[in-house]
Amino acid sequence: MFGESARALCKRKRNEFKSGSVAMASVDKGKSTKKQKYDRQLRLWGDHGQDALENAHVCLINACATGTEILKNLVLPAFTIVDGHKVSGDDAGNNFFLTKSSIGRNRAQAATELLQELNNDVSGNFVEESPDKLLDNDPDFFCRFSLVIAVHLPESTILCLAAFLWGAGVPLLVCRTYGLIGYMRLVVKEHTVVESHPDNALENLRLDHPFPELKKHIQSYALENMEKRDHSHTPWIIVMAKYLEKWRSEHNSRCLRAIQKKKLFENLFDKISSGVDELLQDENSKNIKAQVFINQVEEDIGKLKSCVNSLLQENGLVVNVKDDYIHEFCR
Amino acid sequence: MADAEEPEKKRRRVEELSEKMAVDSGCRDTGDWEGRWTHVKKFLERAGPFTHPDFEPSTESLQFLLDTCKVLVIGAGGLGCELLKNLALSGFQQIHVIDMDTIDVSNLNRQFLFRPKDVGRPKADVAAEFVNNRIPGCNVVPHFKKIQDFDESFYRQFHIIVCGLDSIIARRWINGMLMSLLSYEDGVLDPSSIIPLLDGGTEGFKGNARVILPGMTACIDCTLELYPPQINFPMCTIASMPRLPEHCIEYVRILQWPKENPFGEGVVLDGDDPEHIQWVFQKSLERAAEFKITGVTYRLTQGVVKRIIPAVASTNAVIAATCATEVFKIASSAYIPLNNYLVFNDVDGLYTYTFEAERKENCSACSQVPQKLHFSSSAKLQEVLDYLTENASLQMKTPAITATVDGKNKTLYLQTVASIEERTRPNLSRTLKELGLAEGQELAVADVTTPQTVLFKLNFTS
Numbered sequence: 001m002f003g004e005s006a007r008a009l010c011k012r013k014r015n016e017f018k019s020g021s022v023a024m025a026s027v028d029k030g031k032s033t034k035k036q037k038y039d040r041q042l043r044l045w046g047d048h049g050q051d052a053l054e055n056a057h058v059c060l061i062n063a064c065a066t067g068t069e070i071l072k073n074l075v076l077p078a079f080t081i082v083d084g085h086k087v088s089g090d091d092a093g094n095n096f097f098l099t100k101s102s103i104g105r106n107r108a109q110a111a112t113e114l115l116q117e118l119n120n121d122v123s124g125n126f127v128e129e130s131p132d133k134l135l136d137n138d139p140d141f142f143c144r145f146s147l148v149i150a151v152h153l154p155e156s157t158i159l160c161l162a163a164f165l166w167g168a169g170v171p172l173l174v175c176r177t178y179g180l181i182g183y184m185r186l187v188v189k190e191h192t193v194v195e196s197h198p199d200n201a202l203e204n205l206r207l208d209h210p211f212p213e214l215k216k217h218i219q220s221y222a223l224e225n226m227e228k229r230d231h232s233h234t235p236w237i238i239v240m241a242k243y244l245e246k247w248r249s250e251h252n253s254r255c256l257r258a259i260q261k262k263k264l265f266e267n268l269f270d271k272i273s274s275g276v277d278e279l280l281q282d283e284n285s286k287n288i289k290a291q292v293f294i295n296q297v298e299e300d301i302g303k304l305k306s307c308v309n310s311l312l313q314e315n316g317l318v319v320n321v322k323d324d325y326i327h328e329f330c331r
Numbered sequence: 332m333a334d335a336e337e338p339e340k341k342r343r344r345v346e347e348l349s350e351k352m353a354v355d356s357g358c359r360d361t362g363d364w365e366g367r368w369t370h371v372k373k374f375l376e377r378a379g380p381f382t383h384p385d386f387e388p389s390t391e392s393l394q395f396l397l398d399t400c401k402v403l404v405i406g407a408g409g410l411g412c413e414l415l416k417n418l419a420l421s422g423f424q425q426i427h428v429i430d431m432d433t434i435d436v437s438n439l440n441r442q443f444l445f446r447p448k449d450v451g452r453p454k455a456d457v458a459a460e461f462v463n464n465r466i467p468g469c470n471v472v473p474h475f476k477k478i479q480d481f482d483e484s485f486y487r488q489f490h491i492i493v494c495g496l497d498s499i500i501a502r503r504w505i506n507g508m509l510m511s512l513l514s515y516e517d518g519v520l521d522p523s524s525i526i527p528l529l530d531g532g533t534e535g536f537k538g539n540a541r542v543i544l545p546g547m548t549a550c551i552d553c554t555l556e557l558y559p560p561q562i563n564f565p566m567c568t569i570a571s572m573p574r575l576p577e578h579c580i581e582y583v584r585i586l587q588w589p590k591e592n593p594f595g596e597g598v599v600l601d602g603d604d605p606e607h608i609q610w611v612f613q614k615s616l617e618r619a620a621e622f623k624i625t626g627v628t629y630r631l632t633q634g635v636v637k638r639i640i641p642a643v644a645s646t647n648a649v650i651a652a653t654c655a656t657e658v659f660k661i662a663s664s665a666y667i668p669l670n671n672y673l674v675f676n677d678v679d680g681l682y683t684y685t686f687e688a689e690r691k692e693n694c695s696a697c698s699q700v701p702q703k704l705h706f707s708s709s710a711k712l713q714e715v716l717d718y719l720t721e722n723a724s725l726q727m728k729t730p731a732i733t734a735t736v737d738g739k740n741k742t743l744y745l746q747t748v749a750s751i752e753e754r755t756r757p758n759l760s761r762t763l764k765e766l767g768l769a770e771g772q773e774l775a776v777a778d779v780t781t782p783q784t785v786l787f788k789l790n791f792t793s
Binding site: 038073075090 | 367374436630634639679
């Protein structure tokens with residue numbers, strides 16, 4: 001189920017790039033109320049993330065306070081609450097989505113009404129049934145969901161539910177709270193992360209092997225002849241690349257172990273960066289030392305191959321497994 | 332769990348209850364119902380393996396929460412809505428809430444006490460109405476005001492104060508206010524003058540919560556350096572060598588708008604006015620085209636101009652829950668409070684960590700150690716001003732400096748009132764000696780970051 005959605009997302013992303021500028025213009029032409037309303041979270045996960053949420057359908061089993069809080073925070077996906085219980089006085093006392101007048105009514109229905117009221121864009125449904133009955137009579141009911149959340153279920157029910165959902169490929173979130181203690185456990189067979197928006201991505205710039213156009217561009221800068229002003233406005237990547245060149249010409253890198261190389265490079269880098277304001281101010285440059293990978297490639301293929309074998313054996317895998325992963329050109 | 336056990340018994344009890352209510356509803360409505368506080372009572376009326384060693388269970392604790400304990404919630408936004416809900420459900424019924432803002436459409440994705448029909452109304456008012464309605468007996472009193480509109484007599488009435496603020500300046504202000512309420516007898520802090528301050532903050536998927544016992548634990552100013560620095564681009568980059576779409580937008584905001592005054596002389600750029608944003612957006616596109624920069628969008632423009640912080644419901648829920656739990660623990664003395672700082676981050680998986688933030692020995696807000704200024708007598712007043720704003724531990728915004736010279740109170744520099752700023756501006760280029768300041772002189776500095784003036788002692792280095 002997830003593999004499919006990942007492929008669909010990748011397809012959409014490719015299409016978006018093609019018609020990028022056109023799409024941007026129509027998106028920017030006046031914001032619709034929905035974009036305004038979800039602006040703060042759109043800045044976190046973008047339009048695709050938002051779509052994924054809006055098209056999801058979540059199932060909550062048991063509308064106790066823990067469960068309704070989860071639905072409140074999700075806000076966007078359609079939801080279905082499965083709960084066979086009636087609202088008790090206790091329930092109405094600790095749940096924001098139940099009131100005094102809910103007491104005696106079916107808990108799934110009562111909670112759905114007050115949760116639905118939170119957001120007109122969302123469709124909320126309820127099933128007045130215990131999950132045990134559903135698992136007995138109509139387990140396929142659970143296949144339609146993007147995620148099932150099970151709150152305060154007895155172990156026997158969870159085991160049965162989990163076995164079924166695992167087979168169906170539907171993720172399960174198991175939660176329980178007890179006083180000031182709580183736990184949650186996520187059961188997912190396989191999950192694909194696409195279009196992540198990481199805060200501090202450490203990018204491997206592969207400056208030690210610049211591609212031809214980049215190499216040409218780097219060579220077009222003559223740092224020594226620059227005035228301070230121009231120097232401090234030179235993109236830090238160029239400065240880095242220049243000094244990397246210089247460092248390599250000064251050191252025979254073959255003889256040194258990786259850790260020694262790294263230390264030497266860092267020392268040289270500290271020396272030059274103290275004089276370059278731009279480097280100091282650029283946020284990214286703080287990670288400079290980590291970002292420049294001095295890639296080491298073992299050139300002896302025979303050595304590489306034997307290394308793979310021993311690694312596989314170390315980890316208890318059959319050596320033949322590597323045939324599934326090694327490109328035919330490398331065999 | 333009780334829910335799953337004995338459903339038959341439960342069903343019968345509920346039926347009985349419904350019948351009882353049908354009979355009683357005509358006579359009186361206390362707002363309460365049987366079982367309402369069952370969960371809360373479990374915390375207060377019985378000890379357990381995790382309770383505070385000094386905790387004594389009592390049936391009176393609940394009454395204290397319901398009738399007597401006064402809590403102030405500062406902010407009725409993302410954190411504030413969650414806090415009000417949590418506190419009301421935990422038994423706190425005497426709550427005040429302060430918020431100076433009105434409801435905006437972009438609030439509706441997470442500030443769940445507000446509806447589209449409420450847009451434009453004060454947050455404090457709508458939040459209070461909703462909670463009082465949903466939680467019978469709860470008495471949330473709203474204040475559509477700034478925190479600076481109140482003085483010590485207002486703040487003194489609360490047992491506990493919880494903040495869900497969106498500015499560091501405001502945090503420092505309330506922090507300073509609570510410091511000013513502390514009373515010392517013979518150098519010993521009087522514990523009854525301490526009002527615990529719970530502070531929560533969130534940004535996207537990250538958040539933090541802290542417990543501050545003024546005079547005892549680390550305060551906001553003690554850990555000022557923990558806050559990430561604001562991203563400010565160098566002026567030369569903005570003015571002549573832009574590379575990013577943000578540079579283009581800042582150019583328009585900082586340089587072009589004051590020059591062109593597109594909506595009239597002296598009309599300030601208002602981030603909430605879509606026409607203003609549209610103008611900045613168009614001009615930013617033009618500038619970007621000049622330098623062949625891509626990526627300027629309406630959304631980015633708005634984000635840069637308003638310094639928008641992304642926000643999502645779940646982070647606010649976690650942090651508010653943490654703060655509300657600490658309020659409950661402190662008010663009930665039933666559990667050991669957080670000591671004293673929690674960080675939370677679920678960008679990648681889920682990470683959380685607590686540690687004890689330490690007090691700073693010479694903290695300008697809470698240490699009572701006189702603050703010193705070391706300058707040469709030939710240093711210009713501008714240097715002192717720069718120190719006050721740039722020093723990492725002080726980070727003042729618009730400090731006003733006064734001193735007693737020749738027996739008279741003299742304003743050396745003040746920038747928040749235009750006429751006084753003009754009059755005192757020449758002092759900035761005068762030396763401390765020329766201004767008549769002596770060794771050991773006290774300078775009183777006022778700033779938005781603190782409700783009280785901070786006294787500095789001047790030490791001449793040469």
